Amino acid sequence: QFQMIRHEDLRLEESLGRGSFTRIFKGSKTDIREGERQNTDVLLKVLDGSYKNCWESFFEAASLMSQISHKHLLLVYGISVHRSENIMVQEFVKYGALDLFLRKKQGSVPVSWKLDVAKQLACVLNFLEEKKIVHGNISAKNLLLAREGDSSIGTSPFIKLSDPGISVAVTGRDVALDRIPWVAPEVLEAPETWGMECDKWSFGTTLWEIFNGGKAPLQGLDPQQKLMFYENHEQLPSPKWTELADLIGRCMEYDPALRPSSRGIIRQLNSLITSDPGLSAHADKDSF
Numbered sequence: 176q177f178q179m180i181r182h183e184d185l186r187l188e189e190s191l192g193r194g195s196f197t198r199i200f201k202g203s204k205t206d207i208r209e210g211e212r213q214n215t216d217v218l219l220k221v222l223d224g225s226y227k228n229c230w231e232s233f234f235e236a237a238s239l240m241s242q243i244s245h246k247h248l249l250l251v252y253g254i255s256v257h258r259s260e261n262i263m264v265q266e267f268v269k270y271g272a273l274d275l276f277l278r279k280k281q282g283s284v285p286v287s288w289k290l291d292v293a294k295q296l297a298c299v300l301n302f303l304e305e306k307k308i309v310h311g312n313i314s315a316k317n318l319l320l321a322r323e324g325d326s327s328i329g330t331s332p333f334i335k336l337s338d339p340g341i342s343v344a345v346t347g348r349d350v351a352l353d354r355i356p357w358v359a360p361e362v363l364e365a366p367e368t369w370g371m372e373c374d375k376w377s378f379g380t381t382l383w384e385i386f387n388g389g390k391a392p393l394q395g396l397d398p399q400q401k402l403m404f405y406e407n408h409e410q411l412p413s414p415k416w417t418e419l420a421d422l423i424g425r426c427m428e429y430d431p432a433l434r435p436s437s438r439g440i441i442r443q444l445n446s447l448i449t450s451d452p453g454l455s456a457h458a459d460k461d462s463f
């Protein structure tokens with residue numbers, strides 16, 4: 176499992192906003208190492224009181240992350256339960272959620288940077304696939320940026336995949352509808368039957384977000400309209416770059432069996448990088 180962290184060893188600092196069912200705060204945790212006090216920056220995810228009965232799923236997500244370790248998986252230090260508060264304590268990732276970062280950078284991010292991030296996500300998906308672990312909540316807001324990357328000094332970005340949070344299998348249909356178009360269509364129909372392929376669908380949606388300036392797809396549609404998007408087997412607006420549009424389209428196949436394996440995704444991403452020499456010149460190929 177993972178470590179139980181004493182409430183008195185945690186300090187809540189500024190509020191950083193919200194996750195789906197949580198409030199998030201920057202904070203610090205105190206450890207005694209070799210007899211001396213050591214403070215570590217942490218991110219504290221406090222489960223909303225209204226989802227208190229989902230705390231098993233909340234902590235199951237955390238324990239999933241602490242059972243396996245990978246350089247692109249977020250480190251979860253443990254949990255702290257104090258009176259009615261359920262808190263997940265995770266590493267503080269320097270630049271925060273990728274969707275907000277991309278929106279802030281509005282289109283000034285080179286295509287090579289985006290492909291680098293996409294490849295890192297494909298690698299961690301491959302790692303999870305080999306361990307037969309379904310994440311279930313792949314999205315740009317669940318990708319955290321540990322290193323910004325700056326092509327002028329030759330550093331590349333570095334992302335960490337966050338915990339999946341509370342599963343749509345326990346939250347109910349309205350939350351699942353709200354997660355369209357990240358949640359795979361088959362998960363909507365039968366949440367308990369979902370398999371590895373559902374992460375491939377969400378990878379496609381996340382790829383769309385990365386190349387669309389971090390804008391949320393289908394924003395402004397109400398749950399009913401989102402449901403119709405799936406009922407009518409619709410696709411997200413395609414980017415002009417056809418090879419990218421093909422990859423997104425293959426991941427977002429309504430028939431799970433037709434989606435590529437994570438190795439197939441990595442192969443296609445590699446061919447995207449070589450598909451157009453203009454890329455190295457940071458040609459702006461992600462116009463929609």
Ligand SMILES: N#Cc1ccc(Nc2nc(N)cc(-n3cnc(CCO)c3)n2)cc1
Nearest residue numbers: 193194218266267268269270271272316317
């Ligand atoms: N300005 C700013 C700033 C904000 C946050 C971080 N760091 C950080 N570290 C984590 N482990 C998780 C998150 N996080 C962000 N949003 C969610 C909810 C949606 O997933 C989780 N942010 C760094 C800088």
